[in-house]
Amino acid sequence: MTEHYDVLVVGAGPAGLAAAQAAASHGARVGLVDAQARQGGQVWRHDAVHGTPRAASRAINASVGTRVPVTWLARHQVIAAQSQRLCAETPLGAVELSFGRLVIATGARELLLPFPGWTLPGVTGAGGLQALAKQGWPVRGKRVVVAGSGPLLWAAAASLRRHGARVLGIHEQASAAAMRAFALQLWRWPGRVAQALQLRAALHDVAHHCGSFVRRADGDAAVTSVQVTSGGTSMRVDCDLLAVGHGLVPNVALAGMLGCAMDRDGAHPVVQVDELLRTSVANIHAAGESCGIAGLSAARIEGRIAGHMAAGATAAATSLLRQRRHARRFGELLERHFALDPRLYALAEHDTIICRCEDVTLGALDGYTDARTARLATRCGMGACQGRVCGTALAQMGRFPRSDCRLPIFPARLATLADRASPPLPSRDSGDNHP
Template identity: 50%
Template sequence: MKLHFDVLVIGAGPAGLAAAHAAAMAGARVGVLDDNPLTGGQIWRGGAQRSKDARAVALSAALRAADNVHMLAQTRVLYPSGPKQLLVETPDSALTLHYGRLIVATGARERLLPFPGWTLPGVTGAGGLQALVKGGYPVAGKRIVVAGSGPLLLAVAATLRERGAHVLAIVEQAPLRRLARFALALFGTPGKLHQALQLRRQLNGVPYHSGAYISAAGGDGQLREVTLQTGASRRILACDYLACGYGLLPNLELAEALGCATADGAVQVDRWQQSSRPDIYCAGESTGVGGVDLALVEGRIAGLAAVDDLARAARHLAQRARGRRFAARLAGAFALRPELRGLCEADTIVCRCEDVRHGELAPHADWRSAKLHTRCGMGACQGRVCGGAAATLYGWSKDAARMPLAPARIASLLADAE
């Protein structure tokens, strides 16, 4: 089966929904594809239409009401199957999607860094546990430590506390002086200052440790305790869960497969969000992590540019510039401390899919050498987890994206005539 769109949007998070809305309101036939059953991405998880963010609800309602928008949920891109076409897989079949313009809004994923004990049951990503809890996973009465880096930790802790968990501590690796400068800068963005103050009120009484990190997790087949490291001081905290994430990494696999230029871990775009490839635009976290406000404005610019309405797109450039300045402050404030690169012991697993340990990887000079000799990055996640860890630990860059971009049924591959 083949479907044709004037504008095809990959990703139904804030950037993707904003791009689809902008293009659809201009009269274009728009397709929106996402691998989740509901729109909203990670930030509006559980469905944009049910979000507490009025912007999500408004975008969702407008797109559902538009007769020129076709939503494809639970659908994954397998690979570019020809000029201006993608082979995708739904739960039931394979489709070939043709487009005039493509907008890549694939968002970001959590950065997970290895340390002794990080593979124990009970240790999760910070955003990962938040997603589970929003989906109904019970944590009432559980003792949880939230650790890592970035504003997401506060949001995760607030969600856990709201669901009845006992949040023992929030452990932020960034030093207090950088956090203080970042907090003072929030007075220039009243909306974000309000969000921060609201989160702190929700977390009143929860210990907040800055300049600290979890150096190890322990337990007999299940997490029982974590080691909190602050300078030279160590402290053991007994807990049931550790939610640990070190910020976000842009999802670049599709953009790279399409031949879009990347630099510093993000897709490179011009003033209209157009990539180095003709008729391919990128918006949101795939162009650099900056939060929901920046994702929305980038999505609007990309959607308008994709239908050649540059005059209206230009009206949003100043807002995008403000968003990018905030993103730069965010990156500076929560830059990772060097100690995190030295936590692994020789037997610490780095690649969980293939059980490859730090001692096996450290002697290699680059990703390709490690991959050929150890199978690191050749498991089901295709290096999405260990690739980010290896970049931090060893300074390696990943190879080009591997096809297909996601595990696929044989029938889906056979559906491609080529």
């Protein structure tokens, strides 16, 4: 079955919600697709205990109040894309979605860098543990070390405390000087200042270490302690959970499959867009983190711009350009002040697993200079995550860039790949009665 939408928005985070609302406000028939069961994306993820954040509720409710209400397509994992059509896998099977205009708002994932012990149960992403806690993962009374880089560490730590975790410390790899410089620039974004002050109040009794990182995790069946390096000294911290993330990486697989040109942001591709968020492919727009990491405000404004553009309302989109430029500058600030310490790229040892799907160690990758050759010889990146974790880490570590996007975009049931609607096929099987 094929469902058609004037505007199809992929990703129901802040950018996607704003895009859907903006497009629908002009009377467009809009479909909003997300692999998750609920709207909000990662930053506005519904909390099993504390509900949905107020700003998120407002954004979600707004899409219902548009001239033509937005059609919400939950648990639709987009697995293939071809010109004006997407194929999604749902719990009920394959769905084909065709569109006039597409808005890609696929957001970002966490950058997870390998270090000895990072595969132990109890070691998660920083945003990862926050997401799990919001899903109802019990953290009450658990001793948690939060480490890595970026403002997400604070947000994660605050979330974890709300769920009753004992946050033992926040270990930010950036230097104290970089953090001070970041704080001094923050006044340009008053919303950010308010948020930072709130987080600071919520975390006033949590130790915050700068220039500090976890160099290894130890334990048998699960993590029981970590080694933290700060300045020149190293110390052991006993803990139940380690939440460690090194910032965010744009999700560009769908855009790549559709043939959208990419720019580079450091080691990672970002979807190339013009000021009005048009990609290099006609009728396809992109908004938010998939175009480069810049945070919530930029995502919301870009979602609106892309939504207006997708509905053909160029004037409405153009009126937001100044706001967009301002919001995007926050991304530049993040990049400048949270630049990763190269020592983080050298934590993995010879026998540290890099590819978690196929258990490929760093040592097994010795001598390979490109992802494909390494994959053919070692299976690195051949597993279910399709290199999203190891390929991204290896690119960040400067080993080799990620290889091309693949079909399906996410693993999918064979039935989904076979059942998706498509034009009638020439069949040599028509006379068969077996089996």
